[in-house]
Amino acid sequence: MSDLEAAVAAGVLGADEAHRSLLQATVEVARSIFGAKAASVFLLDEEADELVFEAVAGEGEGELLGMRFPAGNGIAGWVLTTRQPLVVDDLSSDTRWSRSAAESTGYVPKSMMAVPLLVEERALGVLEVLDRPPESRVRLAEVDLLGLFANQAAIALDLLQRARRAREALAGQGRLAPLARVAAQLEDGERDAAFELLRALERVLAESAD
């Protein structure tokens, strides 16, 4: 379903909160299942080439939302670009990383599991689980479990992004917004045809921006 179609679907404007709750629930369950101190989801902001804290459970829950850092940097950036999950068990020995984490977030985890959030062929962001109990030795089954969780978080993140883009489209911040608003006023058959055309336009614009 395209953003524009989503924009006119009933209830989409109120869906932002619901999707955010879904994402929050996902990180909370991830944190709980792994017995971790914190879990968070980063959203990739492609235009700025930055990762943004989109949901946080546990340590840093109040402060980190909305915080950004360059997408090409560090472990999260690496996980995103390579599409490969990574588990690190003694982060404090990565002095460069822990210093920058301490400066930006005030919290320096000792261990981290990080996994890319993939929907179809797009990488939307990264899910991290920080500081599992010290005695829990990592097993490959845990990495697989994290992968399954990432799938769920990716869907939640995708829904949230779509709802946001839909709102932007209707609110007039997107390039096709005026056309979308006109299309939304049309009769059923004509509206479908207009959205078909707008979807095609959207695809062309998206591909040229890729």
Next chain:
Amino acid sequence: MSSVVLHEFEEDEELPAWSLPAEAVDRIRVPVTLPEQVTREWAWGGSTGAGVRVCILDSGIELDHPLVGKVERSVAVVRGEDGELQVLDDDEGDLCGHGTACAGVIRSVAPDAELTSVRVLGAGYTGGGEIMLNGLGWAIEQGFQIVNMSLSTTRTKYVERLHELADRAYFKRVLLVASAHNMPVESFPWRFASVISVGSHEEADPLTFYYNPSPPVEFFGRGLDLDVAWLDGGTLRCTGNSFATPHIAAICALVLGKHPDLTPFQLKSVLYQTASNARGGA
């Protein structure tokens, strides 16, 4: 039993292309035949990977890291002012730590292999696919015997070009060793039959590896709880297929150190025969 070298191909020697005239048969005798029982001793006994050129397509390699040692050459794929990608010599080292980790793993198993770094990661997320393809193309052109790729892309728009590159590598005797995904996603190049795809097992021996009779993941290497080389001369305890991949790449370097004429498909057969779950793996 040692390999039988019957004939060395000259670099520029013209080989029959689309058909094989009777008088040309002598010219294409194969340089290596595998023995009846391929054992680890035959495959890499006494080899240190010396003379084998290994390329690491990653985030760069930290220079002078004690667990990595000499890096033959470091290049980076960068976008020039005209917007075109180019491969330039690079002295920035490693931007993340990951390439250094892969290099350290290879060095620990194949201590005398020659390492070259191609930095394709770390310059930002956008445009990463093009940079990776460009770096891989360069590595194939340079004729490295092994290219370690602890990375993948999910972008279908790159699949066709990536496939062409993987096939070109295969026929040029450039072995691509690529990390598999342990998530339910379609990603590449590890799914291609022309590459060696690697997942992780849970054992601690670097030379333990398994052949998987249910592909697409074809081999499992050591990938759990490893102390890998990391930034600033340090180490980091890591888990992931990214580190299983250089283990298999390094074992391939050992084999090629002893049998440099093996083609990628012969090498894959040797891996199959010497896997820990196969007869020659004992």
